[in-house]
Amino acid sequence: MNNNRYSEDAYEIVCPYCFKRYSNYNALFVDYRNTAEEVYPEYEEYLKYFLGTEAYGGRKMPLYFRKRANDGIPNVFAAGTETDEVSYVRACPHCCNILPALAGKVKTFSVVVTGSDDAERSFYIASVLHRLNRDMMSGFGASFMPADLKTANMFFEQYEEPLYASGLVPEAAASISPLVYEFNRIGAAAPEEWKGNVVTYNSALLYIYNIDRDLCERYPMIAYNAIAQANGFAVISDLAEAAPSDDPAYDPWLGYLTDTFRRIFGSSPAERPAALIMTKADKVFTDDRKWTAMIKTDAADKAEKLFPTSAYRSRSDKAEAVFRTRIPSHYSAYSALFAKESSMYFTERTLFEPKDDGTAVINDCKVTEASFEWLLSRFSVLPESVTKSFTITM
């Protein structure tokens, strides 16, 4: 619980890169001010493998050390270096990647965002994090910020800058390097009641993985581990792709998703929170009047006020009823993979319309944030019945 924040035994460290879980006493420390004397090519290869980036060219290897028993620093979150400085930078003893500063101090959650190839996965991440980063403070009195500089830079360069500065569709930026965010309700010492709802965690560390089919093929061990360790899923499907034909071969993603989840979780459905997001919902079932009304913006606005439990559950049920008859293969696959009690359908209009010149017209969409907030509320980070809604305005 939150009272135990920063205590040594309350939480364990979860490495965002190799998914190992271990106690705070086992972490390695990094000599923050010194590097190794040489550049090691093997280290470059290693970083490339684990972080999937080549931006580290010519980087010298950090110097790792274990905390000594008599270094005069009482807590396990800092250690004295050989040159009598204090290092707060910790690394994973298994993969030697630098850990986020809050690792092991607060509860850690991880979310896997996955979806078919053109299901606007990167747009989802970009819009959700961009808006939560700004509006979480006014909406919930909490900060939602990158937990390290690498995440801040990666999010800016790969997601935020292309979409919001250049008006471009973010490239498929599936990466084994997660986006690490920290959630912090400032000034709250104990688990507090938030408008009558108990919130278990006033601060949390959130790893967000953007995983696609290509990544699963290139780094199966890491992608499968990320899925296996995830506390929640945001599965984004392209409804326009799925709806015209009910043939599973038409949407190869579905078969692939089933195969992946079956390998990891076996034949039983994963009983973890899963936001099943169906994009491009305005392009399908146009003959269905109720469906069209549900998708309309004004209807979405009304539903927004009662976010998320009652209104979204009823909306989700309506969508489910339509899917059951219209796209039964998708429906059966999803219901077999995700337990009904812990999953919710979020139907969303087309998030953006790409133009020929590479830019995109971005629609005003609201449900995307709601789905992510719903996941956070299932982790007991946000309260269950939240009336706040966000809008994307460009």
Next chain:
Amino acid sequence: MAERRCIFCGRLADIGMNALFRLPPDHRRVPDDIYRRYAESRGIYGISTMMPDVCGRSSPDFGAMSSEDGKPVLITKTGRITDILVCPSCHNELYRDTDDASVHTAVVFGTAGSGKTTLILTLTESCVTRQFSSDNHYRYILNEEIYDGHDLTEAAHKSVAGTAPADLREPVAIYRVSEASSDEKVVCDVLHDTSAGDREDDYAVGTALPFASDAAHYVYCIPVDMLSKAVIFGSESEDMLIRRDLYAMTRAFAYSDKTPVLDIVITKFDLAEKCGGAGEDIYNMRDSENALKNYLYSAYPAVREMEPFFSGMRLHTFSAAAAAEDETAVEKLYDALFE
């Protein structure tokens, strides 16, 4: 234990029993190739001159250590005498007399082309080469081998013309003495330049900007032409850029117990009236810090959100081109930063 803070790596260096000294250049015990390898390990490639040797209590050349006028002096076995103290970590000379880095260090951040290097060079040139007229404090620049009197002026003028070096890899340190007639060193002000590549991740910040964790002033440069268009066009992209920059700055002191002051400098201020947008309004607000601050908040909500992470925020305006005519503005900025 007497300690000094190294202005290059930010570490505290012992100047008592474990002090390290620089030997005269003719005293060369270590072969050149070892020096070269040492330099390359520190990220210095293609050096033409070798670093001079250093000597401390554990060195084989160590003879005796004594004290002259309170200053430690080392005598080698061969009888050479030296009193130049160096940092045991980075082997640079220890310029500061105290361990106090908290008041007199400013690190200049900003987007590319926002005038970071120009700001540093103009500040230095104005206060060193020409001397401020209103006070009797004598100032002189420390690393004269890089910026001696002549080159400094030239560099400052080049910088205003836009042909300055991309960034200054060496910190600029300025000594202030109490009276013009005295040569007693009182204060050593240090200005550090940065570039965007220093802020790749938390670990890169620790190794590339080690001095930043103890600095008292984080200067952030915003060019006036960018600011003048921000409210009118409501550009979210620039707000994101500033948010990312300010966030990166907070990471530089995240692992220390210091919380610096954020000094936002609106650079290229002489262009305010010409650059369009709300430039004229900004120019009219030049004397009111509160009005400018409110404008900045409305232009970039990121500034308001990131402000609590610093121990305070101050706003300044700066124009390198107008510095030649109006010395008082530069002096005011210098005083605001360091005094």
